[in-house]
Amino acid sequence: MGFVGRKLELAELGKQLDVVRRGRRADRGVAVMIRGRRRIGKSRLVTEFVRQSGTPNVYFQAARRAPIGAELARLGDAIAESGLPGSDLLRGARFDSLTQALGLLAQTLPVDSPSVVTIDELPWLLEGIQGGAGELQRAWDLHLSQKPVLLLLLGSDIGMMERLTAHDQPFHGRATELVLRALNPKDVGEATGTAGFDAFDAALITGGQPLVVQEWEPGMSLEDFLRDSFASPTSALLVNGARVLDSEFREGDAARQVLAALGAHGERTFSGIQQVVGSSDGMGAAQLARILKTLAEKRVIAADEPLSARPAPKDRRYRIDDPALRFWLAFVEASSGDVDRGRSDLACRRVQDGYSAWRGRAVEPLVREALARLLPDDRWPGAREIGGWWPRTNRPEIDLVAADKRPAKRIVFVGTIKWRQNKPIKPEEMSALAADAASVPGATPKTALVAVCPAGGGAEADAVWTAEDLMEAWP
Known part of the structure; x- marks a missing residue:
């Protein structure tokens, strides 16, 4: 199965590229910030967009906690390999600053036709540069925005991506924002050949994660998909949630215990969560409150309050908000041991026994x-x-x-x-x-x-x- 869904997002990027192509604005360039949770398909979306548009492009993906000198050198290599005019001159180049690297990038961009520049995982690049957001703003204002370029800035750290465009930040007002969410039930249904009730089932189980959805072949029933997925330790259903979790939280991290209380045990109230994690780890109320706040800022969990004529913040309840983790925490993580020893039948039975009740709430x-x-x-x-x-x-x-x-x-x-x-x-x-x-x-x-x-x-x-x-x- 090829690229699925994202019609609206592709259309929006196409609209922004048309703005660049028409060149009727004072600044010829357009910047778009694309944020979304890990493995939601940001990189894949941009790759598909560039493929469909046929536009010359530069693509660079930052690495987390990498030495900034090495990162800037990799950025130079990405420019050199792009095939843009004069890009070969940057092969093996070393830069003293992000401003210098982006300034030289601007010099390689065409002046009479549009191009696309993608910086993937922008927060990881900027976290290693003191004043990095200011350097990005400077390079954009002085160099990149003067060329007919669509600058795509991607990031999984949603909180930091939001802060980059806050009113008190250097890049405020310079970028259009595009939020990439999980595939919706209609997109999932079209990709999996399901409709109505069954499409909602497919959306709940896959979490709308493109890599997981792609493994649900049209014609498969829910039972078929689960049987095939649990039979393979490398299936996207098993691997995707683990990678999302591991990318942000270390094994044994207190936050993971809180997520387990929410996703696996089904607790929703503050006191219920505290009873689960406090009894095992001795977590106090203050620490739990900090963890819940952080998880909510990362959009991993959501805090819901009752809706009525009377505010009730003390009756707040928590739930897993990241679609990649809802089904995974409830059923998949607990089944990993069974899958590893070849007992996928036990994993399927666990879902069979608990899915109906879980679905009613999920x-x-x-x-x-x-x-x-x-x-x-x-x-x-x-x-x-x-x-x-x-x-x-x-x-x-x-x-x-x-x-x-x-x-x-x-x-x-x-x-x-x-x-x-x-x-x-x-x-x-x-x-x-x-x-x-x-x-x-x-x-x-x-x-x-x-x-x-x-x-x-x-x-x-x-x-x-x-x-x-x-x-x-x-x-």
């Missing part, structure tokens, strides 16, 4: 994302925030809440998610939702009641969305 963020994309619409013009609601005790727990803002001035609807393929919403389930809705601050007896169920049904509901309906959220 699909909720995808459902909320889909509704947030679909709404507001003509029927629900006030539905500008989509979330859920729960009290400190977690009883009752409302899967869906739509509101005009956060905290809400008006609750538009409350809803339930029953992720079933063959059993429609039952009347008694809507009655239970009506009773539970009375607990939501801001809800009234007139608040609409809705449901999400792949099997449909729910004549008593004001609206029901199926899996196929949700798919329309993604173009």
Whole structure:
């Protein structure tokens, strides 16, 4: 299977290249910052874009914690190997600074036709240079932006990539930002030959990770894919999550214990996480709070708060937000020993026994994302925030809440998610939702009641969305 998805991203890069090609701006060059989690396909996207555009290009990927002198020398080699005019003169060149290296790069770029320059893992390059962001800004303003070049700056350290364009940073206002996320369920469905309910299954299991999705051949069932993946210790399903985790956290790191509590044990509250990691590692509340904050800044986890007319920050709950790790932490990591000793059947059985219950919870963020994309619409013009609601005790727990803002001035609807393929919403389930809705601050007896169920049904509901309906959220 070749390159999958990313139609919107390729179109956006093509639009930026057209801006360069037309040359109607004061600065002839255009910079784009592309950020996204590890192994999400940033490098592959750029490679495919350059291939399709046929534009002369330079590609350089920085290495983490490498000596800066060696990195700048590698940058010179990348320029020399690009085939750009005069690039051979830089073979074996040594630079004293990033400003010098990028200035000489600018001299090799064509003056009458567009080119593409890619610096992959920009944060790793800049972390070894004191004042590196300032040098990048200087080289862009003085040299690169004067040429018809599309400068693509890639990075997996999302926090640092965001800081580079903050208002108090040198590169502020100089780059368009493009966020690369996991492949959405529609893209996954098209790549795997699945639709509706089955496409959501494929998205949950693969995490929308391109390398994993590519191994799901069209026509494969969920069981086929898992059997083939667990039968090979080198399959993308087994390897991808481990590499994402290992790239950021050392074995035995306290952060990994927290992730295990969230992903493998299913804990979501601060106290629940602390009970798991504190009992084994003696982790205190202050240390746990710091780790959760760091993981949230890295977009590895998300902290959700109840949505209602009343703020409730103390009722915050945590979940794995990185799609590459959700299924992997829940099922794959625990199966690595079985796979290594040739017992892939045990790994498959572990998924078979726990997948249905796990899916019911794991699909909720995808459902909320889909509704947030679909709404507001003509029927629900006030539905500008989509979330859920729960009290400190977690009883009752409302899967869906739509509101005009956060905290809400008006609750538009409350809803339930029953992720079933063959059993429609039952009347008694809507009655239970009506009773539970009375607990939501801001809800009234007139608040609409809705449901999400792949099997449909729910004549008593004001609206029901199926899996196929949700798919329309993604173009």
